[in-house]
Amino acid sequence: MRPGRFAVIGAGLAGLACARRLAAAGHAVRVFDKSRAPGGRMATRRVEQAAWDHGAQYFTVSTPAFRAVVDAARETGQVDTWSPRWPGGEQEQRELWVGVPGINALPRWLAEGLDLSLGTQIVGLERAHRAWTLRDDTGRTFEGFDFVVLGLPAPQAAALAAGHGTAAVRLAAVGMAPCWALLLAFERPVESPLDADWSPDPVLPWIARNSAKPRRSGLDAWVLHADAEWSREWLEAEAARVTAALRARLAERLSAELPPVALAEAHRWRHARVIRPLGEPCLVDEGAALGFCGDWCLDARVEAAFLSGDALGARLEGWNDD
Ligand SMILES: Cc1cc2nc3c(=O)[nH]c(=O)nc-3n(C[C@H](O)[C@H](O)[C@H](O)COP(=O)(O)OP(=O)(O)OC[C@H]3O[C@@H](n4cnc5c(N)ncnc54)[C@H](O)[C@@H]3O)c2cc1C
Structure with a gap:
């Protein structure tokens, strides 16, 4: 069994918690965030x-x-x-x-040791032959992911995942x-x-x-x-x-x-x-190879974001390519 190749979009607390779980389980994880620093809404100016x-x-x-x-x-x-x-x-x-x-000290600390691509706004997702390709706002592409995790606010996740899988209705209800x-x-x-x-x-x-x-x-x-x-x-x-x-x-x-x-x-x-909120810790669309996490799954709180990302990581850590 080979390790999975995961793209995590969003380095807020939810995306980071998920990425850490997956990396600890031996998967290859790359985290993308549009900002110059991790943390999302845990932000310091x-x-x-x-x-x-x-x-x-x-x-x-x-x-x-x-x-x-x-x-x-x-x-x-x-x-x-x-x-x-x-x-x-x-x-x-x-x-x-x-x-x-x-x-932002907490998310910065949680991001340590992760493969993090900052200043990278993902604007497109495409899947062909069971592999995802991500595209950023400058036209760069990032290829070969088995699974994509969206650790974004629900409306942004919905926009990015539009046309893929079955989560749209659940995301729209948030x-x-x-x-x-x-x-x-x-x-x-x-x-x-x-x-x-x-x-x-x-x-x-x-x-x-x-x-x-x-x-x-x-x-x-x-x-x-x-x-x-x-x-x-x-x-x-x-x-x-x-x-x-x-x-x-x-x-x-x-x-x-x-x-x-x-x-x-x-x-x-x-x-x-x-x-x-969604009312459950995370969303997984196995067929589309997409996972969703964020505070919006549970509650408007930092702890909820962490628990959501951690729950999604726990759901996906046993991933294999069967
Ligand atoms: C004004 C305000 C006050 C708050 N007060 C509190 C409080 O006192 N206590 C409390 O517990 N919680 C509070 N919260 C809520 C708390 O900040 C959030 O629950 C938590 O930080 C959410 O984490 P997250 O990972 O789910 O999402 P986010 O932190 O939003 O992370 C999403 C990440 O995705 C990135 N991103 C978005 N789109 C893209 C894209 N296309 N490509 C790449 N990256 C992308 C963003 O840059 C961001 O880093 C507050 C929030 C706000 C805004």
Whole structure:
């Protein structure tokens, strides 16, 4: 029996968890991601004076499988706990984890040792004689894969897999919502006794002082996440308008005059949060030699992404070419 040749598209936590399982089982695995770094929505934006985790803010751990990974990552200094100051005292009873010095430390660490092709946006898949060929946006091709894993948000996976196999209907039933994120750094610290706050605000439900997380340095940096419905309405708005609207709302939420802004950047997540999950850990289409994983299979959380990728890897690790 020869090892399988797997292409994993997407180096977010789900794709990485799947790739690690398959590689550990002895298969040949190549991971592709369009970004310059692994991590997907576990993303850190860094400039000289400041840094922001502009996607996932923190993660929680509720299963032994993810606990084992987080414990190992902590031993090597990749993650730590975060105890933000909430308004009016403690609001969050669970242990909150973050990567250090950025949330992307965990996926970067999980990517170590994998055959990773970054800056490679896959735009086409073709299968002939039981072998897959991938094509990227520059026309390059990558040939000879037995199996393709799509570790992408469901709408992107659906677009890439269109015309192949039977997963389209299941993928179309998954719901994901957008989110505008605003990254701000102030010339002086914001005078507020809180580091994080969630409230059912119709514009700005989440605000966090990113620089209050462990091992951060630089300016007082804040991450604001707009409401899903608001983000949908403002999806095609100019970044400058989004910046002005969310910054004004921050001042209202903090009931404070904000210090001068040193840096501001709006980031649009088109497929940010799962609102209607698939309801099972992963999807496998054996006939088409396609597998699907991602947070959207289970829940809008980092741990769900890991569990989905790990489950898909476990389903496929016994692959053989019979
Ligand atoms: C604003 C926001 C706030 C969040 N807050 C939290 C939180 O506080 N706690 C929490 O637990 N979770 C949070 N989440 C959710 C968490 O980030 C996700 O559940 C998790 O990171 C998803 O991982 P994934 O691997 O499924 O997908 P992704 O991380 O989206 O990975 C998909 C990867 O595929 C790549 N890709 C896409 N298309 C292509 C292509 N054609 N070719 C090559 N590569 C491609 C992308 O670059 C990306 O790296 C948040 C998410 C967002 C956006």
